[in-house]
Amino acid sequence: MEARRHVNDATDLRRAVKGLGISPGVALGPVWYFKNEIGELPRRTLAPEAIAPEVARLRDAFREAAEEFRRQRDANGAALPEHERRIFDSHLAFYEDELLKGSIAARIEKQALNAEAALADEVAHLASLFATMDRLFAERAADVRDVGNRVQRVLVRRQQEALAGTQPVILCARELLPSDTLTLDRSRLLGIVTEVGGEASHVAILARASGIPAVSGVKKLEALLPPGGELGIDGRRGRLWIAPPPRLRGALQRSRDHFVASRRRLVERSVAAVSRDRDLSLLLNIENFDSLDPALLRSADGVGLYRTEFLFMGRSTFPSEEEQLAFYKDVLAHVGGREVTFRTIDVGGDKPLPYLVTPREQNPALGWRGIRLTFEWLDLLIPQLRALLRAAAHGPLKILLPMVTTVEEVTRARALLAELIDDLRRQGLPHDPRTPLGAMLEVPAAALAADRMAREADFLSVGTNDLLQYLFAVDRNNLQVAGLYQPLHPVALRLLRQVIAAGAAAGKPVTVCGEMAGEPLGTLALLGLGLKRFSMSPVHLPEARAIFRHFTAAEAGALVGGLLDLDAAADVEALLRAAAAERCGQETLSIFPR
Numbered sequence: 276m277e278a279r280r281h282v283n284d285a286t287d288l289r290r291a292v293k294g295l296g297i298s299p300g301v302a303l304g305p306v307w308y309f310k311n312e313i314g315e316l317p318r319r320t321l322a323p324e325a326i327a328p329e330v331a332r333l334r335d336a337f338r339e340a341a342e343e344f345r346r347q348r349d350a351n352g353a354a355l356p357e358h359e360r361r362i363f364d365s366h367l368a369f370y371e372d373e374l375l376k377g378s379i380a381a382r383i384e385k386q387a388l389n390a391e392a393a394l395a396d397e398v399a400h401l402a403s404l405f406a407t408m409d410r411l412f413a414e415r416a417a418d419v420r421d422v423g424n425r426v427q428r429v430l431v432r433r434q435q436e437a438l439a440g441t442q443p444v445i446l447c448a449r450e451l452l453p454s455d456t457l458t459l460d461r462s463r464l465l466g467i468v469t470e471v472g473g474e475a476s477h478v479a480i481l482a483r484a485s486g487i488p489a490v491s492g493v494k495k496l497e498a499l500l501p502p503g504g505e506l507g508i509d510g511r512r513g514r515l516w517i518a519p520p521p522r523l524r525g526a527l528q529r530s531r532d533h534f535v536a537s538r539r540r541l542v543e544r545s546v547a548a549v550s551r552d553r554d555l556s557l558l559l560n561i562e563n564f565d566s567l568d569p570a571l572l573r574s575a576d577g578v579g580l581y582r583t584e585f586l587f588m589g590r591s592t593f594p595s596e597e598e599q600l601a602f603y604k605d606v607l608a609h610v611g612g613r614e615v616t617f618r619t620i621d622v623g624g625d626k627p628l629p630y631l632v633t634p635r636e637q638n639p640a641l642g643w644r645g646i647r648l649t650f651e652w653l654d655l656l657i658p659q660l661r662a663l664l665r666a667a668a669h670g671p672l673k674i675l676l677p678m679v680t681t682v683e684e685v686t687r688a689r690a691l692l693a694e695l696i697d698d699l700r701r702q703g704l705p706h707d708p709r710t711p712l713g714a715m716l717e718v719p720a721a722a723l724a725a726d727r728m729a730r731e732a733d734f735l736s737v738g739t740n741d742l743l744q745y746l747f748a749v750d751r752n753n754l755q756v757a758g759l760y761q762p763l764h765p766v767a768l769r770l771l772r773q774v775i776a777a778g779a780a781a782g783k784p785v786t787v788c789g790e791m792a793g794e795p796l797g798t799l800a801l802l803g804l805g806l807k808r809f810s811m812s813p814v815h816l817p818e819a820r821a822i823f824r825h826f827t828a829a830e831a832g833a834l835v836g837g838l839l840d841l842d843a844a845a846d847v848e849a850l851l852r853a854a855a856a857e858r859c860g861q862e863t864l865s866i867f868p869r
Contacts, residue, residue: 292493294468295754296513297479298814300488301531302466303524306506307444308497309451318392326387330380333390336429341370344425346592369422375401391430398423445506447496451478461485461566466508468493468515473757480740480790482510483814485566490515492754541817542570552828555802557819558616558810560788564609571813574820577613579810580675580736580788581606583659584620593655599662607670614671616736616786616810617663618715620655621645621677641745645678645717650687661695667707675736679714679721685731688712715788716774717741725774729781736810737774739789739797743767761844762791763800763851769839772804779805786810796851798822803835825858 321329344367369375375397382393401419445466467489472478482489488510500506500517507516507527511534516523558579561567586594586602594602607615621644649656663674676688689712699706711733716722722742729735739762744751746767749759761767771787778785786808791797793815799822801809807828809819826834834854838847 292496292499292515292517294490294513294515295473295492295757296489296510297472297474297476297491298467298482298487298489299511299534300466300486301507301509301511301527301534302445302488303507303519303527303531304443304445304465304505305503306447306468306496306500308502309446309448319389321383321387321389323387326384329383329390332430333379333383333394333426334376336390336426337370337376340422340425340429341367343429344370369418370426375419375422391427394423394426394430445508447493447506451481461487466490466506466510468496468506468508470494471754473751473754473760474790476751480812483790484561484812486814538817541821542568544817544821552823554807555823555828556786556808557816557823558614558786558788558808559813559816560810561813567813571816572610575613575813575816577671578606578610578615579786579808581615581617582621583617584622587620587622593658596658596662599659600665603662603666603672604669607666607672610670612670614673616673616675616713618675618677619646619659619663620649622648646676646684646688647678647680650684653691657691657695660692661699664692664695664699664706664708664710665704667710668705672707673711673713673734675713675715677715677738678717678741679728680718681721682724682727682731685712685714685728689731717745719746719770722770722774725777726780729777729783732783734784734786735774735778737771737785737787737789739771739787739791742770742789743791746770762794762797763847764844765839765841765847768800768804768835768847771801771806772839775805784808790815793819795819795822795855796848799826799831799851799855800835800838800847802826802828803831803833805832821859822855825855 378401379390379393379397382388382397383390386393388396398419405419443463443465445468446464447468449470450472451467451469464485464487467478467482467487469478469489469491470493472491476491478491479489488508490508490510490513492513493515496515505518505524507519507523508514509527509530516527519527556576556579557574558577559567559572559575560580560582561578562582562585564572586599603617606617643651649659660674663672666672674692676685679685692710692712696706696708700708713734713736714721714728714732715736715738716725716728717738717740719742721728722737725735740751743749743760743762747759747761747764749756751757751760775785785806787801787806788810790812792801792806792809793811795818798809798811798815798819802822805828811819834851838850841847
């Protein structure tokens, strides 16, 4: 408490910027502005000795952009008619046009311009020229602009990668997508600040999984602090301090040290703790082991959600069946004989693949993603299912289908799985024909049909992040409506009780793998609803264990049973918080208040 008082005493409120705390912790360091969109391009005059390297940078970017485009064309070209393949071939010619590259290089040399500015100027010049010509040349204007945009994105990305490898920084961005994090060294991120993204957003989930303090809802920070300027953030309270003076810097450093020490003590207690109910399973949500505390991994009962799409990101082509098999076997070995539930690839929306071209959608969250996409791209789904079936011969493995909407989708997947099992048997390849197949309930229609889903699936997993987003019709990245995203609302609790009861009636395991499973009050509520299997971000495991040390399922059930008829989430939260504070003291809720 002493370190927190230091911050409160020292804070000059005129310097504090208020945001939304989405991942706990305190950070202090230089700010770095991450651009995941082209946005406003830099324009600067080069020193004479910098001109030749800048021309080389431009040509390298053209080469990389051409390779990216060629991979996309090759990945999709087989399914295209001949006349469309010719269009792609003619488009590729622009990337290899020496006259185009030479004219941009000439601008760099004659005007001492940086590559981004020279490229933008030449593309604008050529596009305007084409637009005044006949229809054929007018259509070429769009091609030139498209080439220019792709090369600009390469230039921006390379600049980001170069900056990411310098020193530990506090990353600031308008939005941080899952695919963006693949180019970043998370070990160098002291903190994250974004303009958009609520407590259940992907950036919040990724930050908490990596133990990185994060604040969202901060607009126009770049106007207040130049790149490299010092920034202090408190991800618990959602506060930022711009260029903090010496006294405040010291207070922030003490608060950061206090948080780290408190966190370490909580983890140590968690590893040695035993739940009062021995039939509870505490599992982890992960996409890799890079930033995972080995002690937390050892203390978990397994992995309840392994996000396989991250295996497909950060590369130029789809991983082969053999590559995937090796990867899944390695994960099973890493977990050491405990269960691992692999979710099949869930891309689309904010998780694009550079080599998988999908149509632009007006509302991608409600569009072509998850199992909806992979059923249409069986060349993507079949190698993954085969690799998972083969890996299941080497350890306890489950297959989870994302974004299931209807029972028919599970039936179709089971039929496909049966065909693949027959193929593997005929080929004599080791596999496990009894590999469980589960449905991830993220769509209200699927949750309302949980009793029927439980008859067809071997197990159910509830993705509360998306389920509640759709239930309340709330974009969880939109801070304007973030207050309507209410995991503890009685309506949400009644729906979750229905799903848990449906699984119990069918004798099928039910796991909640959304963020709600690990947030202390959410953990307590789900325990009271009868849930036995909790899968969570590793950062939440110590808090969840603290709840289980102080409450049995029966005690939590008696508490929660009286809350389902209330009208407001605030009333539910207040009663849960009071009960938790009485039992747990400040062991958990003082660190992660909700």
